[in-house]
Amino acid sequence: MTTTMKRLLMVSPMLMAFALGLFLYQGIGQDPNKIESSLIGQSLPNFNGQTLLSPSRTVTQVDMLGQPALINVWATWCPTCRAEHEFLVGIAKQDNVRIYGVNYHDQLTAAQQWLQELGNPYVFSVFDPKGVLGIDLGVVGAPETYLIDAQGVVIDKLIGELNERTWPPLRNKYLSLLEETN
Amino acid sequence: MFKSVLTSVLFCIASLASLGLPLAQADIKSYEFAEPEMAQRFVDLTTVLRCPKCQNQNLADSDSIIAKDLRGQVQRLINAGQTDRQITDFMVQRYGEFILYDPPFNKSTLVLWLAPIGMVLIGLWALWFFGRKTHIQGAMLTPSEQQKLDQLLADNQTPSRD
Numbered sequence: 001m002t003t004t005m006k007r008l009l010m011v012s013p014m015l016m017a018f019a020l021g022l023f024l025y026q027g028i029g030q031d032p033n034k035i036e037s038s039l040i041g042q043s044l045p046n047f048n049g050q051t052l053l054s055p056s057r058t059v060t061q062v063d064m065l066g067q068p069a070l071i072n073v074w075a076t077w078c079p080t081c082r083a084e085h086e087f088l089v090g091i092a093k094q095d096n097v098r099i100y101g102v103n104y105h106d107q108l109t110a111a112q113q114w115l116q117e118l119g120n121p122y123v124f125s126v127f128d129p130k131g132v133l134g135i136d137l138g139v140v141g142a143p144e145t146y147l148i149d150a151q152g153v154v155i156d157k158l159i160g161e162l163n164e165r166t167w168p169p170l171r172n173k174y175l176s177l178l179e180e181t182n
Numbered sequence: 183m184f185k186s187v188l189t190s191v192l193f194c195i196a197s198l199a200s201l202g203l204p205l206a207q208a209d210i211k212s213y214e215f216a217e218p219e220m221a222q223r224f225v226d227l228t229t230v231l232r233c234p235k236c237q238n239q240n241l242a243d244s245d246s247i248i249a250k251d252l253r254g255q256v257q258r259l260i261n262a263g264q265t266d267r268q269i270t271d272f273m274v275q276r277y278g279e280f281i282l283y284d285p286p287f288n289k290s291t292l293v294l295w296l297a298p299i300g301m302v303l304i305g306l307w308a309l310w311f312f313g314r315k316t317h318i319q320g321a322m323l324t325p326s327e328q329q330k331l332d333q334l335l336a337d338n339q340t341p342s343r344d
Contacts (some may be wrong), residue, residue: 038276038278141235141248155185
């Protein structure tokens with residue numbers, strides 16, 4: 001064995017430990033709740049559901065196509081949904097953002113009442129009391145917000161509250177999608 | 183000496199591994215299956231599938247809404263005659279590989295799988311490196327030095343009188 005080889009053998013574990021350290025270091029500060037959605041880049045799943053405000057009306061994924069839009073998963077039992085609701089109403093009314101709702105694991109009357117009292121930012125909300133659509137969308141919990149393009153391809157997903165801080169990066173993508181469509 | 187260290191290292195690994203044995207059991211009485219064999223598959227699947235919401239629990243263990251939903255989904259898929267592979271594929275399609283407690287070997291899990299081997303190599307290197315050093319020092323005593331050392335050790339052992 002040559003001296004260089006010996007030296008290499010001696011320092012290689014140190015280099016490995018260093019590399020491992022670097023790898024672990026870049027993980028610091030990453031949010032473990034942030035799971036890469038596997039739906040991104042894929043079309044919306046097929047579904048068939050009632051709308052919340054007129055339960056006799058059934059809607060499918062086709063009813064969400066034509067314009068880039070947000071899909072917001074919400075429930076009356078979810079405090080963060082309550083916190084972001086006003087913001088959703090704001091961007092729907094002032095910025096004309098199309099938002100579809102998925103009312104997740106909720107009760108019909110409670111959800112209807114919520115929209116009457118707090119305002120309705122949604123074009124329509126799909127009533128999903130058993131979380132069937134939720135599973136197909138890969139929903140982990142409410143609230144979640146998906147950005148889709150005019151063809152219904154999921155572009156991005158936000159887990160957690162939509163607010164002044166989390167909306168701008170999504171808005172930029174939304175606006176560029178809007179430009180492409182028009 | 184090396185052998186005894188190796189044995190104790192192996193013992194430690196074995197006892198750590200035994201801690202990781204699956205303890206979780208879903209309350210499967212409330213889930214009905216067409217065949218008894220399916221109930222066992224249900225237990226196995228909900229043990230290896232991770233709850234996406236409460237990340238340190240499997241589907242069998244968790245009481246969160248999403249875990250309940252996914253348990254129901256696993257039950258439906260089993261009763262619909264799907265294979266274990268089809269069911270895990272269904273979950274991965276929607277929740278990503280994150281949902282597997284036993285992640286497959288691929289580009290993004292490379293470090294995860296290889297790091298432990300790296301750690302063992304570092305450990306072996308340390309054993310070799312430090313073991314070698316003491317061995318060389320021991321061998322380097324001349325006969326007169328050895329005699330001196332023996333003398334010193336012998337002196338040290340005789341009780342001192344004040």
